[in-house]
Amino acid sequence: MDLELRQLRAFLAVASELHFSRAARRLHVSQPALSQQIRALEKTLGTALFDRSSRATELTAAGRVLFEAAPRVLSEAERAQSLVTQAANGAVGLLTVGSVGTALASITPRILRSVRAAFPDLQLEVSQHDTSAQLVALADGRLDVGLVRAAQPTDAVAVEHLVSEPLLCAVPADHPLAVGPTVDPRSLADEPFVLWPRALGRAFFDIIVSYCLGHGFSPRIVVEGADIETQLGLVAAGLGVSLQPSYYANLRPPGVVFLPLDGEVPQVALQIAYRRTDRSPAVAHFVATAKELAEAA
Incomplete structure (x- = not known):
């Protein structure tokens, strides 16, 4: 499994807004590009994250689980990046x-x-x-x-x-x-x-x-x-x-x-x-x- 951090950030934006257009504006990307990132993430995970069958965008059960876990993953990734930078600068x-x-x-x-x-x-x-x-x-x-x-x-x-x-x-x-x-x-x-x-x-x-x-x-x-x-x-x-x-x-x-x-x-x-x-x-x-x-x- 090869999760990309930018895909997780895209997912969190859509999951927070429950609206692809608003999430795209929030991320300053086009809606087609955002939709492509979400589809790539769903393909990697092997499951749908959003229910697009109704007029409103909703999280699936798998999406709700990822919505809980993704912030921790991003936080740890950012912390790791910070520690690596600090180590390179002699700060840790x-x-x-x-x-x-x-x-x-x-x-x-x-x-x-x-x-x-x-x-x-x-x-x-x-x-x-x-x-x-x-x-x-x-x-x-x-x-x-x-x-x-x-x-x-x-x-x-x-x-x-x-x-x-x-x-x-x-x-x-x-x-x-x-x-x-x-x-x-x-x-x-x-x-x-x-x-x-x-x-x-x-x-x-x-x-x-x-x-x-x-x-x-x-x-x-x-x-x-x-x-x-x-x-x-x-x-x-x-x-x-x-x-x-x-x-x-x-x-x-x-x-x-x-x-x-x-x-x-x-x-x-x-x-x-x-x-x-x-x-x-x-x-x-x-x-x-x-x-x-x-x-x-």
Whole structure:
């Protein structure tokens, strides 16, 4: 059976009007053309849909059944067409998003809100990962897009800049350095450091080490933390000082004071990453939205 949607629409017009001429005017077609469509539909279904034996046009029993079913068929067909169009435009489906913690507490929610407002039928699955884990997951296809820090592009993953933040010095609240308005980086030479493991963010780790070496010392790392909450907790406990992107100062952890560093300070980039081979419109929309919001900020 090969039903045509235009024939169903023609049928519904005649069934609603119970008059071929009025239905033809409603559809802006000639009456002979409309009659031909109805006859073709009846031939396909193998039964008459209208009783033409009297002067008035009436629905047959089969016609009444189709009159009930046809609107649902047309509605589902239109919905399917809409979904196909939305999918082609990246407005439906599932988009898996990774994000570093700072981005989740800053720009990521704004990006998600904007994408959801534009594409309410697009499912967003969001999870927190460090930069290195995101780059691996992107290359493996387990993530579609990621918000990362100080990452280097690879053969498989493209990285684009969003915003930059200066490094700040995080010290215990009872540390002598906590009373000063700023910190001379050379005064950190003999301090124990709390840092991220290099494996979780090589580029960011190397920025800190390079900064310290530029001021005549190598940081004496005494303890590492796999997430920012752990690191700041270790700083608050007095185990060491740390250098962190400025956004973490907004977290206001108890027992930790954030201070600007004297002189020229490295900028730590927040970036968006995605697979180079990904042609998904949803990914393109997400990346474009992230860049627009970052530029506005």
